[in-house]
Amino acid sequence: MSSPGDIVPDSKDWTWVLDRPCPECGVDVSAVDRADLGPLILENATSWQQVLAHPEATRRPEPTVWSPTVWSPTEYAAHVRDVHRMFSGRVALMLAEDDPTFANWDQDETAIAERYDLQQPAQVAPELLAAAEEVAAAYDSVAGDDWERRGTRSNGSVFTVESLGRYHLHDVVHHLWDVRWVAAESSG
Secondary structure, three states: OOOHHHOOOOOOOHHHHHOOOOOOOOOOHHHOOHHHHHHHHHHHHHHHHHHHOOOOOOOOOOOOOOOHHHOOHHHHHHHHHHHHHHHHHHHHHHHHOOOOEOOOOOHHHHHHHOOHHHOOHHHHHHHHHHHHHHHHHHHHHOOHHHHHOEEEOOOOOEEEHHHHHHHHHHHHHHHHHHOHHHHHHHHO
């Protein structure tokens, strides 16, 4: 069995999802009204609660590999929790400062350091929901021209609060799609 240090990094630039539907998960965030970002993030968090209640929530589809492409549902949920936390901080920074540059966040390094592979559904579920509620409230509080406030990711990608919210929404929807095998096993 491989160790957490053997993680295969995801080096894709996913910013293209702002312009066209994702061919994998099917979500088209360009069609989402910005006023719906908070409610959709909360809806997604509710779906994660159901995933984490599943008896197979800690099982990896390929148990000998440590890779985001084959994480257990709980590992994905821990990542989604941390995505919510990261985006909450970025939205706050964008609203407080003019065109801030975001510190780099290495999601794979976080997965290893936080030992996603050892986290339990009963712990992750309420933490994910709380993080989703916090970031949804942040999006819900944005008004008027503040949607156009800018921030720059460490790789140079420029976001507005609105485009950051759309990018964020795709991420959590896509990860729920990543664990669709849990639902398929339940119905099969």
